[in-house]
Amino acid sequence: MNNLKGKQVVYQVFTRLFGNTNTNNKPWGTIDENGVGKFSDFTDQALKQISDLGATYIWYTGVPHHALINDYSGYGISNDCPEIVKGRAGSPYAVKDYYNVNPDLADDPTQRLEEFKQLVKRTHNANLKVIIDIVPNHVARNYEGQSTPQGDTPFGASDNTGVDYERNNDFYYIPGEEFQVPEWQHGYLPLGGQSPDFECEYIENPAKWTGNGSRRAQPDFNDWYETVKINYGVRPDGQVDFDILPDTYAHIDYKGHFDFWKDKSVPSSWVKFKNIALYWLSMGVDGFRYDMAEMVPVEFWSYLNSNIKMQKSDAFLMAEVYNPNEYRNYIHKGKMDYLYDKVEMYDSLKHIMQGHGWSDHIPVVKRNTQDIEHHLLHFLENHDEQRIASPEFAGNAEKGKPAMVVSATMTTAPLMIYFGQEVGEPAAENAGFGSPSRTSIFDYIGVPHFQRWVNDKKFDGGQLSKQEADLRDFYSKLLNFTIRSKALMGDYQDIHFYNRDNTEFYNHHVLSYVRWQNDERLIIVSNFHESDWFGFELALPPDLIETWGLQDGEYELLDMLYGAKKQLKIKQGAAKVRVDINPLESFILKLNS
Template identity: 35%
Template sequence: MGTLEMEQSLAKFHNGTLTFNLQRAALSASKSLDLVLYAKDLTENDAWGRLYGCSDKCAAAGWGDKYIPNYCEVNLDSTAAELSVPRSRLNANRSPLRIYQLFVRLFGNTNETRTPNGTLARNGVGKFNDINDAALRSLRKMGFTHIWLMGVLQQASGTDYSSIGQPADDPDLLKGIAGSPYAIKDYFDVCPDYAAKPEKRLDEFKLLLERIHKHEMKALIDFVPNHVARSYGSDVIPELNFGTRGNDGAGDDMSIFFSPQNNFFYLQPDGHGPPLRLPTCQDGQPVSPTCKTVAALDERRTSSENATDRRRPPLQKCDGFFDGEMKFGRVTGNNVASWTPAITDWYETAKLNYGFDFTGSSKNVREYPNALTPDKPIPDTWKKMDRVLEHWQAMGVDGFRCDMAHMVPPEFWNWAIAQARARQADVVFVGEAYDNDPAKVPGVDPIISKLHGGRSNVMFDLLNAGFNAVYDDQTYRALKKIYEGPGWANDIDDARPDDSIFENSIRYAENHDEVRLAAKSQWAGVGKQAGPAICAILYGLSRGPIMLYNGQEVGEPGEGVEGFGSNDARTSIFDYWSMPELVKWVNRGRYDGERLSPEQRELRSFYSRLINLIGEPAFRYGICIPLNGANRDNPNYGRLPNEQPSGHWLYSFLRHDLESSQTFLIVVNLNPWKSLKNVRIVLPGSAAQSIGLNRIAPESRICLKHRLAVDQPISVETTASEATGAGVPIVDLPALTPIYFEMSI
């Protein structure tokens, strides 16, 4: 869609009405025109201006840049029944993403041995074939549109596949026997663990993609642009290995720390190295959990009375060195430029170079095409990463979850996403990104950097580059603080970012980096019962995508020590393991939940109802109007004794779609122990106007029906005058209860 200047139209004001004519020829073959009208004085506020009014009544007047969520679609066919229709969100043509995060290593594994630090042979592993029609049918029925196949790319691993040319990696480079799925060893291959026939692993992966598409869902995989395993080396497309440049024989210049055409950052020799010394051994003794495990396995193997064990070659020994970096060294994935990285560093990975030196004063120098110096050459790393995306797109992958996207220059993303969308217009990019990370790389676009009153936010850069969505870490943290102190429900609104970021953020209550909701040591020990209340808020807040992590739907607790994965309330991504609660749903590949408890079945059913419900217009297209701010002084807003103001445990908001007029009032009691009695939710005048209460008689009846309930759904009746006066009445709101009231006005 292009932008037409007002001067190109014949604009006239008459009796307070603006009329303008657009030249049809200027619109080429367009069938419709997306139109927003606004009045803004650009002579004020250092050229950022002041917005006085807009055709979208949801856009607030005021200083600076403003997010306009709604627009008018004008039909250019003169014979059409409707001249125009209201629309929401300028990228509304992108279908809303409801993502199921599926860790292939664990998802279908029903081996319940679960020996800490166990091998694949002992603990088992999930396979591509485990993700069968029954599994996919069930996930589609739950309401998911996309499956994120986490950990698919071939990673560094302690499992030996020498028979197909894939030997085990040096244990000094491993976190866990299975290995981290974010230490990629070959960007163009998949992990052989997941194939019934490892030599046919890519064929089996393609069949999985076909199954997902057959069930009318799309497949996302990881794209890990910031770093690779130190042992990286592709045997699928070796000419694109990092550190080399195609087939011309040239490679990185290792004599300098940074060159824009190098693929890596190279440590400079000093008294500490070379060689690179890894923090896995100390005084000749293994100290990393994985090295200790490998040493114990070797000892058992050599002393075994089993002839087969004794004939097996010994595993590589840990010595704190990597043969590939004895004469040079590379910066770690978390930007540590040291010959002796710490055990807490991403020492198993090497950072990739995108033409940006992240150190010192060099941070302001961009050796790649950007808004200030657009003619600089495209770095070699950019070209290779584009080939990675192209490879998986050609195979049938529909999109990418991009790991630590904020650590890579946004100008790369702008270029790479444009390249990817030229091949496939609807390819999805979801960015894991955190604006509060000191390692973030903001762009240099002079407009984007001054958005939101000049308060730089890397999320603007990433969304401007073309991401469908970026992570909403802030709302997740605000909710968690309510249970772990010192947060209140009122703080959820304070965590809300700029509207354009808010509407394009992906929300989650769990993922592989975060703790499990059902973990005993987390969320005040509430357990899996916290999930519905937490997710009713997170999933219903905006038009942005939502994500659910495998196991969350049945209350997976993430308890115990798996190996490298410690007792940290997370399901390990480093070890061969299975999920004790999810296997009850998997039920030997039937995916029928036969072994689930009644409570688990209801929990999974709740998530299904919620995820399907947020596909309706009020959530897919509608605005969000938070209500806690208007109810802080309302003593009937769930206030407990000795609390002031209201809004500690109660959170509510409205969702309203302009086109369909569908409206929901969402009310959530976050208190894990107490019911909230005789609650009143006051709708302020601005909210009442937004949902159309000002257009009905004050005593007109408004019916509210709870859409998430299964048995005996709650119904409430009120009037416009009561809703804006004393407030919508709710007699009893039990602990940890979410209510999704659809309002019939």
């Protein structure tokens, strides 16, 4: 039995899009043409609705001040050149000042940090905790750190630019070569060929390495050309200039990791990011999402995360790591709380949702990561992934329902949903940089289906279609059950393969398993087929009947999603429940003993 605290649900919201009610959606449109959301759009009502949906955390994506194309020079903020900004609104992963917030998000840019503090306060009052991004691998090409506190130094400000590498340089350099913008491809031109409303010339001499590791003074169009790579004390030949964490520290808690580093010299970039994280914690932030964490040495994460946990032991730390062979390293030695379960669970579910895969694969994925299952955060959408409803993914938001039930209930790990997912947002707009199927993170744009829920900032779903409202109701029922269920933080047993071997009409479109803790016992069944219903006598294995202490007789089962009642019948030690399951339907059947 687990003694873990209750299951958590992260609601990811792209902050500048949330409250934007402008429906113009002109490709490459300016902030005046297409509009932008503000911190103030997260009203008490809006936050209550997110909490009532079943979220426990809200991840405000795109808060730190990043490079963008809008003239704020009147506020003492330098302009950014289109040649080194993706889109017009800019990538949130090209941070320009880690000690301030995006001026687009403020009603008054001179008070933008205070407006963010008020947002944190409102969020906490709505019983939600706050997550923001830290992007450790790279910063904006034109990083300035204008708001860096006295006594600290912005990234790169003290670098020796005459060498390619020094341990305490924050960036890598290409001495003797000047940065050149990429050769534009696929008909792309910055801002779609438009000119900004201000004069701008970007000079970088010597050139720096690009964020994805390109060592060319002129990066490729497909490189992360708008960013530069941070140096963590890793030499160009891969050798490192920091202490290696002993393997035994995989079994030592964050306090032991903190003690390991407290008397050791570390590269200057480590200290800078530590100070940045502690700064945001002091502002009331409850956790961080780390971008591309596997591109940064695990020793740095041990250092950073142990410092964070010493300041806030319940900080929520989640990260992108896409190499399953490194999962355990970053969890145990890097002291990450949660990693994206993309390459295993997400990719498998997406394959099934698209009509290609079999449900047989899901229990195998679960079994292969059983030792770390609590640390693998599940999702079906985020800002990097295609929308379920887009033709490029599944073409129908309903196809996400069984996969969402599985994502929510199969493990003890947290669940994440992306704003608009709950109303079937398809991301069909051509915003400018990038392409449809993903809601743009680079340009000013509206989010049409989600705007119908926003309903002119009433945040009540008043313009939703019946299908959209019904989908949101499904998400609300599922998420609220998820965060309240004790069984979902308890034990798990697969019954899928037992039924594949023993139950007539049970097939590879269906998935079943059980969860339990103390007196809460659940049987979960999902049908992934988009058009066929199935009927069968679902069977429970004899060892489960013994574990649950069930006797011959009848037990009532109540569906936790929509209230349907079924009967579990046990005769001579054989337990079966009749299941007739519609296309894309799921049951979470609670045993009433």
